[in-house]
Amino acid sequence: MRLSFNMKFNAGLDGILNTQQKMNRAQDQLTKQTRLLTPADDPAASAKVLGLDQNLEQVAQFQNNSVLLKNNLALEETVLTNMRTTLDKARVLGIASGNGTYTSAEREAVAQELKNIQIELFDLMNTQNAEGGYIFSGFQDKKQTYSYNNATGIYEFQGDDGQKALQISPTIALAGNDSGKFVFENVDARFKASPAAIAAGGATAASVIVTDQSQFDAYFKKNYDRLTPANNDYNVVLTAPSSYEIQKNGAALVPPVTGAYTPDAPIVFNGLTITISGAAAVPGQVDFSLQAPEKKNILTTIGEFITALSDPTISNLNFNEAMSDNLVQITSAATSVDRYLSSIGGRINVLDSVYGTNEDLTINNKSYRADLSEVDYAAALTEITKQETALQAISNTFVKVSGISLFDYIR
Template sequence: MRLSFNMKFNAGLDGILNTQQKMNRAQDQLTKQTRILTPADDPASSAKVLGLDQNLEQVSQFQNNSVLLKNNLALEETVLTNMRTSMDRVKTLAIASGNGTYTVAERNALSEELKNIQVELFDLMNTRNSEGGYIFSGFQDKTPAFAYDQASNSYFFQGDDGQKALQISPTIAMPGNDSGKKVFEDVNARFKPSTPVVSAGGATAATITMSDQSQFDAFYRNNFDGLPAATNQYNVVLTAPSNYEILRDGVALTPPVTGTFTPDQPISFAGLGITISGAAAVPGQVDFTLQPPQKKNMLTTIGDFITALDNPNISGSAFNEAVNDVLTQIDNASSNIDSTLSAIGGRVNVLDSVFGTNEDLTINNKAYRADLSEVDYAAAITEITKQEIALEAISATFTKVSGVSLFDYLR
């Protein structure tokens, strides 16, 4: 076979270039720390590595969401804890104000402290997070959660019931906030009956006092019926010679509630003291109803109590009602806050658990990815060394062979 100069030269050059390509590939593997430079190197492993990369990116986003959620929940927990402390102080001041020896000046001093606490609570209820959003406004986080209406001397909610959730795993989305409507606005006002009315007989007066609020609250929850309204009416029926029976909408209770009636002596019933005056009260009847439940903003209740403290002409019974109102609603609001704090603690526990699981998944996926794609350093260095030796050998051979020609034999 006849070999031309070009064929000889090209054959040598191809050998050099192929060896350089192999050495460069080994160097790229070492530099990029992967044995799969293109999908063609290992199609099956390449597809698996691509899936693992996507999974790692997804888990990384879940972890970022978890950190953001935990920070938001920590902020809310701090705010609610501080509010709880302030509300305990309100309760302490309300109890102290019931001291009958307090002068007008002393009540005014309590009022001033309560005003400062009210401002503090209002500020906390409008707390913003690091992104500038109001944490208790629900989805309307660019609007302050609560505002004050000077005309009615009341506070009202401006947000909504929304809870913004973030995904922390493929199947778990965790809310990072609580609506102020649920925590502060939807607080049950004190349950109490209506003013009693003398509907029959010669009674001159009838009053109802609260002797045991917790007992009445339990009775109210078990017996109040929204429809029909008539079922919430109770009748104290007085019969000769000096007996009473309490009916519900004209029907005897089960078991019957009966006893001996004495004018101006309270009749005990479900935590209430029903006092009927008048020597000619028997026979006769006094009616009262269970009023519908009301929701009231706790700041408004504190404001009403401040008004009572600042009123030097308020009667003793009216002031006691104001004290009982604020104590009951502060207890109800505190219970709301305690429940929310408990829920936050539960969410944080879930966050920590899922965060740990995601970390384990990340470690496992990275290890599997390394097994599939990472280069063996010893093998890569050995390959580079081998190709360097081969390149030196083929270069030396190419130099010698390319220098030989037919003229060398003619000389």
Template sequence: MRMSFNMKFNMGLNGVINTNAKMSRAQEQLTKQTRILTPADDPASSAKVLGLDQNLAQTEQYQKNSVLLKNNLALEETVLSNMQTSMDRARVLAIASGNGTYAEQDLQAVAAELRQIQVELLDLMNTKNSEGGYIFSGYQDKITSYAFNPVTNSYEFQGDDGQKALQISPTIALPGNDSGKMVFDDVNARFKTSDLVVSAGGATSASIKVNNQTQFDAFYRNTYDSLVPANNTFNLVLSAPDIYEIQQNGTSLVPAVTGTFTPGEKINFQGLELEVNGPALPGQLDFSLNPPLKKNVLNTLQDFIQVLETPGLASFDRFEAISDATVQLENAMATLGNSMSSIGGRINVLDSVFETNEDLKINNKSYRADLSEVDYAEALTEITKQEIALQAISATFTKVSSISLFDFIR
């Protein structure tokens, strides 16, 4: 076969170019640490690597969300723990204020300390996170959680009941905050009754108070009827010669609650203590279970401070105020405890899911390496082989390209 000069030149040049391309490709694989430079190199593995890259990026975002959530929950847990400590101190002060030896100035001192605790609690309830949002305002995290309303003379919640959740796995999203409405406002005030009112007979005075709060609370929860208010009315019916019966809305209880009535002697009923004086027989006195109220700790302290700062307050009124404050503070502390337990549960889930995601990342990276990472020994060997081949082809091309018909004529 006849071979022209151009054919001979082009064949040699193509050999040099192809060998150089192979060596460059091996060098690029070594530099980028992957054997798949384009999808055409291995279409099937390339598609799998793309899916693994997306999965790894998604998992990495889940891990970032987990870190952010854990930081926010840790901040909230710290705030609630500090609030519990302050509330416990307020409860101790409330109990101490019942000391009969306390003079007016002593009560004023207690009120002053309680006001400082109130300021501290307000500051904690308006805590901001690292992003500048109020952690207890729900979705409205740019609005102060609690503020004093001079019109109502009370502290009011200004956020909403939303909880901002972040995804930490394909199927799990956890809230990173709790609304102040749930943590602070959804707290039961002390269960109480109305006054004991004379509806018939000649009683000169009557009183009712809770002397066993635990027993009365259980009775209240089992008895209070939000659908039929009349069922919350109770009657102390006094009959000659000296019999009393406690009825519910004019109907005898089952079993019947009866006993011997003596004016001035206390009648105990479901944690309540009733006392009637005067020629009451026959007659009837009524009282009702007050509707349940929700009250935040700031307003609890506000009301109690006002009582302590009122000079010449009757001992019964002070006793009621102390009972209200201590029960509501205990309820608020219990609610905080439940919130902290919820936070602890979420942190445990976060830790578990975080470790699972780390394991998935390791597995996916290992599988991706098997599919795409270059074999260093193979790549180095290929570079050396192509380098030697390039040298040989270059030398051969130089010699061949210099041979022509004129060399034979000479």
């Protein structure tokens, strides 16, 4: 076979270029610290690495969400803990105000201290996060959570019931806030009976007072009828010569509630104390009702109690009612705060657990990715050395072969 000069030259050049390409590839692998420079190097491993990269990015976002959630929940937990302490102070002042020896000036001093507590609670309920959002306003976090209505004297909630949730794993999303509508607004005010009304007979006075709140609350929750208001009407029927029967909407209770009537002697009924005055009250009838339950935030309740404390002309009965309203509402508000503090603690526990799981998953995925793609330094260095040696040998051979011609033999 005839070998031309061009054929020998091109064959030698191709050998040099191929060897140079192999050496450059080994150098690139060492520089980029990966053996997969293109998908063609290992299609199966490249596909797995791509999936692992996507998973690592997703888990990294989950971890960022977890950090953000934990910061938000920590802020809310701090605010609610401070509120809990402040409510305890308000309760102590409320109990102290029931001292029968307090003068009007002393009650006014309590009222001033409660005003400061009310301002503190108002400020805590309107707490903002680092981005300037109101943490208890739900989705409407650019609106101040509570504002005071001068016309009605009521503190009004201005947010909504939304909760902003963030994904912390493919299947778990946790709320990073709690709406004030549930924490502060969805709190039962004190269950009460309406004032006694003399419907018949010669009674000179009548009163119905809640004297055992827990017993009355239990009876109220079991018997209050939201569908038929008439079933919440009660009658104390006085019959000759001197007895009484308590009826519900004109019908006897089961079992019947009866007893002997003595003017001004208390009649005890499921936490209520009913007092009827007047010897000529028999026969006769005194009516009262279970008042419809209502929700009321603690700011408004404290404001109403401050008004009662500042009124030197208020009767003992009305003051005691205002004080009872205040104490029961403070207890209900504290219970609600405790419930949400517990909820925050549970969410933080879940966050910590999932965060740890995601960290373990990240380590495992990175290790697997390294096994698939990372370069073996010893092998890469060996390959570079081998290709350098080959390149040197091919270069020397190329020089000698390309220099052979007929003129060399003629000389």
